[in-house]
Amino acid sequence: MIYDYYASGAEDEWTLxxxxxxxxxxxFRPRVLIDVSKIDMTTTVLGFKISMPIMIAPSAMQKMAHxxxxxxxxRASSAAGTIMTLSSWATSSVEEVASxxxxxxxxxxxxxxxxxxxxxxxxxxxxxxxKAIALTVDxxxxxRREADIKNRFVLPPxxxxxxxxxxxxxxxxxxxxxGLASYVAGQIDRTLSxxxxxxxxxxxxxxILVKGVITAEDARLAVHSGVAGIIVSxxxxxxxxxxxxxxxxxxxxxxxxxxxxxVYLDGGVRRGTDVFKALALGAAGxxxxxxxxxxxxxxxEAGVRNVLRMMRDxxxxxxxxxxxxxxxxxxxxxxxxxxxxxxxxFPRL
Numbered sequence: 001m002i003y004d005y006y007a008s009g010a011e012d013e014w015t016l017x018x019x020x021x022x023x024x025x026x027x028f029r030p031r032v033l034i035d036v037s038k039i040d041m042t043t044t045v046l047g048f049k050i051s052m053p054i055m056i057a058p059s060a061m062q063k064m065a066h067x068x069x070x071x072x073x074x075r076a077s078s079a080a081g082t083i084m085t086l087s088s089w090a091t092s093s094v095e096e097v098a099s100x101x102x103x104x105x106x107x108x109x110x111x112x113x114x115x116x117x118x119x120x121x122x123x124x125x126x127x128x129x130x131k132a133i134a135l136t137v138d139x140x141x142x143x144r145r146e147a148d149i150k151n152r153f154v155l156p157p158x159x160x161x162x163x164x165x166x167x168x169x170x171x172x173x174x175x176x177x178x179g180l181a182s183y184v185a186g187q188i189d190r191t192l193s194x195x196x197x198x199x200x201x202x203x204x205x206x207x208i209l210v211k212g213v214i215t216a217e218d219a220r221l222a223v224h225s226g227v228a229g230i231i232v233s234x235x236x237x238x239x240x241x242x243x244x245x246x247x248x249x250x251x252x253x254x255x256x257x258x259x260x261x262x263v264y265l266d267g268g269v270r271r272g273t274d275v276f277k278a279l280a281l282g283a284a285g286x287x288x289x290x291x292x293x294x295x296x297x298x299x300x301e302a303g304v305r306n307v308l309r310m311m312r313d314x315x316x317x318x319x320x321x322x323x324x325x326x327x328x329x330x331x332x333x334x335x336x337x338x339x340x341x342x343x344x345x346f347p348r349l
Contacts, residue, residue, distance in 0.1 A: 001151040002064045006293050009237035010143035015245065016237035019268030022245030025338050026277045031323030039319050040326045041312070045262070045285055046132055046207050046228055048104045051081030052312050053327060054275055057233075057266050057287035058108035058134060058211075063091035063159050065297040070097050072296060076304035078103030080312070085134050085287065088121070091155075093162040098128035106132040108211065110139065111196060113189045117167055122204050124163075133204060134231060138212030140192060142184040143239035154179035197225045211266065212239075214249040216256035223260050229284075230257060233266035236289055247278060251337075254282030272314025279327060280335040 009016030041052045056077050063069030070092035077084035078101060085106040086097050094107060107125040111118055122133065147153075155161065155172045175182040189196075200208060207228030213219055214232055222230050232253050234243045243249075246267035254263045262284035269275060269286045278286050288311065295303035324330050 001153055002156075004147035004151055005061075005145075005153055006059070006065070006290060006297075008145055008147035009241065010145055010239055011241040013237065013241065015234055015241050015243055018245045019234070019237050019247075020245075020270065022248045023268055023270075023274045023277060026247070026335050028273075028276075028322060029334055029336055030321055031334070034323035034325070036320040036323065036325055038325060039316055041316060041319070043285060043327055045083060045264075046209075048083065048131060050083055050104065050285075052315065053279060053283075053285035054269075054308065054311050054315065055083040055264075055285055055287050056085055056292050057236075057289035058085040058087035058106075058136075059289045059293050060087045060089035061091050061155060061159065061161075062087075062293065062296060064156060065293050066300045066303075068300055069296070071100050072301035073292060073304050074100040074103060074105065076301050076308060077105075079305055080308040082308065086130070088136075088163060089161050091159045091162055093165070094121075094125045094128040094130060096162065098130075105130050106134050106209070108134040108136060109200075110136055111189045111192050111200075112169070112187050114187075115199075117164070117169065118200075119203055120167075121163060122200070122206075126204060126206060130206070132207045132209060132228065133200070134209045134211045135197065135200060135227075136211050136235075137192070138233065138235050138239050139184070139188065140190040141188075142178070142181040143235070143241070145178060145181075145238055148178035148180060152176065152179065194221055194225055197227060201226065209264070213253060214243060214246065216252045219253040219256035219263075223257055227261065229262040229264060231264045231266050231287065232283070233287075236267060247274075247281070250278065250281045250283055269311075272311055272316070272318045275311065275315045276318040276322065276330065277335055279330045280332055281337075282332075 043053045070090045074097045083104045088110045107130040172179040172183045209229045211231035213230045232246050264285050265278040265283040266287040291307050295307035
């Protein structure tokens with residue numbers, strides 16, 4: 001049940017496959033005879049300096065993967081000098097994660113029907129030293145994840161959604177389909193719209209990233225709404241099936257944002273080469289989800305440290321072999337896509 005929860009996607013899982021396969025259709029145009037003896041992978045995200053453009057995406061209920069759950073992920077992320085995004089539906093609270101020590105952390109937010117709950121949660125994240133809110137915007141309802149329906153997925157009885165524990169919203173009832181889908185139907189606000197982004201800005205001074213934008217139209221609205229950045233995401237292919245891979249949607253979103261706000265990519269990143277491809281298409285950084293959860297399940301904190309080190313080492317090697325010594329050196333001409341090969345005009349914006 002737990003493996004399926006992390007591994008599966010929505011419906012036919014076409015987008016789940018495509019999130020990976022789309023990367024394999026992008027090829028490199030490496031430059032040679034460049035001094036790559038020194039490589040600098042550092043970057044800044046919302047003004048925070050990090051060691052590499054690889055961050056941790058929000059993944060729910062990590063204590064299902066390992067007893068230390070989000071604690072282990074937080075420590076590994078901090079040790080790697082990067083950013084962790086904590087899920088609203090974590091099995092450790094914002095305060096507990098903050099107690100692991102220093103580190104740059106973002107908080108992923110689902111907007112509940114009860115706005116007092118949302119306000120309270122945002123204030124707790126602020127107090128716990130979280131630096132930004134990643135507002136998930138692609139989940140007015142939960143996607144149809146048939147593995148969870150088949151398994152009648154429910155949070156194991158020894159765990160709770162820690163951020164909601166005191167609010168009697170921390171438990172998930174058993175149901176005839178997915179317990180999580182029933183929970184979302186009961187608690188998450190389907191009326192969420194751009195005006196609620198304004199509302200969120202009015203209750204917090206933290207920068208807001210909108211997570212789940214995959215079109216130029218929504219990118220423009222995001223810029224207009226005054227958010228601090230966009231995370232191009234299809235929710236790990238767990239919401240609407242047959243949306244494009246995020247790497248395929250990235251360039252459209254970057255072009256529409258016109259450099260006014262940073263655009264990040266989430267989804268399908270499994271290797272350092274994938275990170276390079278995303279940056280070449282205009283991403284300011286990437287978020288990884290499943291690799292972290294599977295590493296956590298395998299080896300706890302050491303596993304997450306290991307996956308971050310592997311990604312970092314592979315990315316550094318890709319930079320060197322492409323003839324780049326810093327992120328600023330990565331250009332669109334370092335790759336070619338299917339669109340380039342077919343001489344296809346850019347999607348109409």
